[in-house]
Amino acid sequence: MDTTGREAAYPAARPRRLRRGPALRRLVAETRVLPENLVLPLFVKEGIDEPVAISSMPGQFQHTRDSLRRAAHEAAEAGVGGVILFGIPAHKDERGSAADDPHGIVQEALRDLSKDVGDALVVMADLCLCEYTSHGHCGPLEADGHVDNDLTLERYASIAAAQAEAGAAVVAPSGMMDGQVAAIRAGLDRAGFAQVPILAYAAKYASSFYGPFREAAEGAPQFGDRSGYQQDPANAREALREVALDVAEGADMVMVKPGLAYLDIIAKVAEASPVPVSAYQVSGEYAMIEAAAERGWIDRERAILETLTSYRRAGAEQVLTYWATEAARLLR
Ligand code: PBG
Numbered sequence: 606m607d608t609t610g611r612e613a614a615y616p617a618a619r620p621r622r623l624r625r626g627p628a629l630r631r632l633v634a635e636t637r638v639l640p641e642n643l644v645l646p647l648f649v650k651e652g653i654d655e656p657v658a659i660s661s662m663p664g665q666f667q668h669t670r671d672s673l674r675r676a677a678h679e680a681a682e683a684g685v686g687g688v689i690l691f692g693i694p695a696h697k698d699e700r701g702s703a704a705d706d707p708h709g710i711v712q713e714a715l716r717d718l719s720k721d722v723g724d725a726l727v728v729m730a731d732l733c734l735c736e737y738t739s740h741g742h743c744g745p746l747e748a749d750g751h752v753d754n755d756l757t758l759e760r761y762a763s764i765a766a767a768q769a770e771a772g773a774a775v776v777a778p779s780g781m782m783d784g785q786v787a788a789i790r791a792g793l794d795r796a797g798f799a800q801v802p803i804l805a806y807a808a809k810y811a812s813s814f815y816g817p818f819r820e821a822a823e824g825a826p827q828f829g830d831r832s833g834y835q836q837d838p839a840n841a842r843e844a845l846r847e848v849a850l851d852v853a854e855g856a857d858m859v860m861v862k863p864g865l866a867y868l869d870i871i872a873k874v875a876e877a878s879p880v881p882v883s884a885y886q887v888s889g890e891y892a893m894i895e896a897a898a899e900r901g902w903i904d905r906e907r908a909i910l911e912t913l914t915s916y917r918r919a920g921a922e923q924v925l926t927y928w929a930t931e932a933a934r935l936l937r
Contacts, residue, residue, distance in 0.1 A: 636918045638910065640684035640933035644729070644883070644925045648821050649673045650693040651703075651710035661817035662888055663895050665927055667693060673714055676930075677722045683933035687727035689777060689925060690714055691822050693736055700745045700760065701737030705767040712771035719772030729804065730773040732764055732789070733780045735824035742826055743780035743834060751833055757782045762792025769798035777860070779806040781834040786854035802857035804883060808844035808870055811835035814863045814889030821888060844870045845877055852880055861921070863887040865912060868919040875920025884921035886912065891927045906935060 623633050648667045650657065656666040668676060677688055692711030694703035703709045711730060718728045734757070735743045744757025757780065765776045776793070778785045786805050793801050811832040819825035836843055848859050859878055861871045862885035875882045890912070898905035909928050916924045926932065 636914055638913045638917050638924075638932070638936060640936055641686040642917065642923055643685050643913075643929035643933055644687040644689055644727075644923055645676075645680045645685050645929035646689050646691065646731075646885075646925055646927060647673055647676055648691045648693060649710055649714040652695040659817065659821045661820050661892050662927065663899070665821065665891075667821065670710075670714055670717055674717055674721055677718050677726075677728075680930045680933075681722040681725035683930045684937070685726055685929045685933045686923065687729055687775075688718065688722075688929075689729040689731055690718070691731050691736060693823050697737055697739040699739055701734035704734055704737040705760070705764040707767055707770065709767070712767055715768060715771040715773050719774065723772065723774065727774050728772065729775040729777050730768040730771075732761060732768060732776045732778040733824075734760060734764075735780070735826070736822045740827045741824050742829075743831065744782060750829065752782070754782050754784070758784055758788035761785050762788045762795075765789040765792050765801075766796035766798065769793055769796065769801045773801065775802050775804050775858075777804040777806060779809060779862075781806065781809050781831075781836070783850075784854070786851045786856045790855040803855060804858040804860060805851040805854075805856035806862055806885075807848045807851040807856065807859035808867075808874060809835050809860070809862045810838050810867060812838065812863050812866070812887070812889070814866065814887045816889050817892045818888035838866070841870060841873060844874060848874050848878055852878065856880060858883055858923070860885060860925075863890060864916050864919075864921070864924070865890050868915060871916065871919040871921050881922045882920060883923040883925060884916050884919070886916065886924060886926040886928075888927070910935060 650667040653669055656668050656672040659665045690711055733743050735741055742752050744752040747753045768776050858881045860883040861874050864884040864886050871884050894908045897903040
């Protein structure tokens with residue numbers, strides 16, 4: 606009997622002791638999210654005078670060059686680690702000619718941002734063709750409608766050189782073509798950009814969670830889908846193979862995408878990868894939390910920080926998230 610009259614059957618272990626109060630919890634936290642872990646994806650559109658709100662991604666915009674500069678400044682101010690740019694050209698064609706035009710919208714924006722904030726954060730360029738092709742696929746097509754892998758590699762090498770020339774500090778190929786990292790590395794080296802790192806979207810799945818992005822970047826495939834080049838959600842082993850290939854081809858960092866539905870993949874890749882691991886909290890993840898929060902069904906800020914913590918806990922060093930600036934401020 607104890608003094609309260611209860612039978613003394615005390616637990617030998619009391620994990621609750623370390624949960625008693627915020628100071629203790631902070632002291633023993635295993636995982637931390639820092640502003641510099643976060644990378645903000647930004648969209649810049651050619652030929653608009655005002656930023657255009659993206660309806661499926663409340664709070665996100667297709668930027669003008671000016672509003673993009675403001676958004677990048679805010680990110681830098683908040684301590685965000687990097688930004689990654691997606692361009693939406695005024696004109697699209699079969700081969701995505703605007704993508705490697707030295708005066709294409711992303712190249713102009715890269716020049717702006719590398720000058721403005723290039724010392725404060727890492728200015729990255731997403732490297733793909735889906736925003737630039739009239740058919741919306743990630744490379745030029747063969748007669749049968751499949752993406753022509755090797756012709757696409759030539760296009761990617763040329764885009765990488767144009768982006769590096771314009772000031773990209775990192776290029777990030779997201780098209781999931783075989784051999785893309787090797788082709789881009791060779792293209793960069795040939796053009797005198799041996800120092801520019803490649804962040805490879807190595808394990809990128811054919812996912813429903815890219816839905817809102819296709820409105821944001823205006824890159825929805827006009828027919829078919831991307832299952833012919835992006836990975837099948839059923840497969841984990843394949844992700845490790847893609848990572849190993851990309852590392853062998855010269856990837857300096859590798860990415861898993863999406864994140865929340867693929868935390869197991871992030872964990873496996875983090876264990877196997879000899880290079881830093883990034884993960885992308887994609888548009889559909891953003892939209893789900895924003896929509897539920899708007900209905901009052903979920904605590905928005907807690908959900909944002911909880912999901913970012915889960916990415917870090919799974920093993921991602923960098924997280925690409927549309928909440929980067931806001932989360933960085935919350936973390937301060
Ligand atoms: C295109 C690309 C996509 C995303 C990033 N780069 C879309 C796709 O593959 O269909 C998705 C990002 C997001 O949903 O936030 N290469």
